[in-house]
Amino acid sequence: MKSNSEELFQRSLKVTPGGVHSPVRAFKSVESTPIFFKQAQGAFLTSVEGKEYVDFCQSFGPLILGHRDPDVSRIVKETADMAWSFGTCEPYSLELAEWITNKIKWVEKVRFVCSGTEAVMTALRIARAATNRSKILKFEGCYHGHFDSLLVKAGSGLAGDSASDSAGVTNVSDTLTIPLDDEEKLENVFKTHGDQIAAVIIEPLPANYGLLVQRKEFIQKLEKLTRSHGALLIFDEVISGFRVALGGMAEILKIEPDLVTYGKVIGGGFPVGAYGGKAKLLDLIAPQGPVYQAGTLSANPFGMRAGLATLMKMENENIIPTLQKKTESFSKSINELFEKYSHDLQISSFASLFWIHSRTNKPVRSIDQIPKDHKKKFNQFFHNVLVQGIYLAPSAYEVGFMSWAHSDEVLYRTLEKIETALRGGGR
Numbered sequence: 001m002k003s004n005s006e007e008l009f010q011r012s013l014k015v016t017p018g019g020v021h022s023p024v025r026a027f028k029s030v031e032s033t034p035i036f037f038k039q040a041q042g043a044f045l046t047s048v049e050g051k052e053y054v055d056f057c058q059s060f061g062p063l064i065l066g067h068r069d070p071d072v073s074r075i076v077k078e079t080a081d082m083a084w085s086f087g088t089c090e091p092y093s094l095e096l097a098e099w100i101t102n103k104i105k106w107v108e109k110v111r112f113v114c115s116g117t118e119a120v121m122t123a124l125r126i127a128r129a130a131t132n133r134s135k136i137l138k139f140e141g142c143y144h145g146h147f148d149s150l151l152v153k154a155g156s157g158l159a160g161d162s163a164s165d166s167a168g169v170t171n172v173s174d175t176l177t178i179p180l181d182d183e184e185k186l187e188n189v190f191k192t193h194g195d196q197i198a199a200v201i202i203e204p205l206p207a208n209y210g211l212l213v214q215r216k217e218f219i220q221k222l223e224k225l226t227r228s229h230g231a232l233l234i235f236d237e238v239i240s241g242f243r244v245a246l247g248g249m250a251e252i253l254k255i256e257p258d259l260v261t262y263g264k265v266i267g268g269g270f271p272v273g274a275y276g277g278k279a280k281l282l283d284l285i286a287p288q289g290p291v292y293q294a295g296t297l298s299a300n301p302f303g304m305r306a307g308l309a310t311l312m313k314m315e316n317e318n319i320i321p322t323l324q325k326k327t328e329s330f331s332k333s334i335n336e337l338f339e340k341y342s343h344d345l346q347i348s349s350f351a352s353l354f355w356i357h358s359r360t361n362k363p364v365r366s367i368d369q370i371p372k373d374h375k376k377k378f379n380q381f382f383h384n385v386l387v388q389g390i391y392l393a394p395s396a397y398e399v400g401f402m403s404w405a406h407s408d409e410v411l412y413r414t415l416e417k418i419e420t421a422l423r424g425g426g427r
């Protein structure tokens, strides 16, 4: 069957809402129609037309080693000949759980699920059960998956001119929302609702509405207020966990939240999420405790074994600092190109994440600090580099991901292509 992306998209529109199985994939945000890809290896994606792209989306974060890393691939093939799903007790989830709880001491217990959304959903359920309170505080622009009560002023596919809400969601009166980077509003919300807040949930590195690196003092203040009001602190590390440090942002900030949620990197490219924290909270979960959570395909052997192989390789080869250096020097070179060709764009990075945005003279820490012309400028750049064979996540509000497979040579060629794009399509 030989088809091009346009034909496949037209067919998809007939059988799937918006033609996609997750909104950002539709290229709506970049005002275009999607490319269909048939294969991926290392740093590269191959379209159905046979064109190769350097992939800086990497499935929106899970693939920290790149597509089909050879060491992980060996384990996956072995697993295919072993078992596809057990639905029983097995040793593989135990090995991953032991690795995580050994590495991150304050995560005393962990439970595996199949997505970040599920992990967050359960963390909130535990928080409400543990505190006997109902309210949850979240921050504008933070994305915590598509769980109803958190689809309020959320990022990811809901990011746009302002953070929006989803239709079809009710009973969100228990969700309180305030901007990031605003100590005064934070204090006020605790003053008014402090004794009703079960938990505060935050992406300690907000990366679903651009990359909004927070001041350490802001998160410290947040920790202090949750403690003094008896609310739980939940770090949503679905994107930052095992990527910015093996212990995530919690390790970098030296803050131990009560509960943490993981996803993306933890499954090595397979559908895995997890929630963890202090044993006394995790023991509220069935069959130990009264909070119910279950899953037919939970702790699937592909995800458990690919995840552990990924994490062990990252540790053994000390991959995180190398990725950080790579990302920093790549970003520096791109910023030099933006200057050289007088483009009003800028790239900011944190560890192996980066964000291309319209130029600002101050770091952007909350969604209202994002320049108004940002989307227009990003979209133009997105299409100019796409033609050159560089694939960025198709939205001005998604971040880019550096992987282990982005070799110096690949990055050098990428910079040449970006220079061609800026020279040719320069406006």
Ligand SMILES: *Cc1c(COP(=O)(O)O)cnc(C)c1O
Binding pocket: 114, 115, 116, 117, 118, 120, 143, 144, 145, 146, 203, 208, 236, 237, 238, 239, 263, 264, 273
């Ligand atoms: C991706 C993401 C989620 C949702 O995870 P899914 O696996 O897509 O359900 C939740 N929180 C954060 C911070 C994320 O980046």
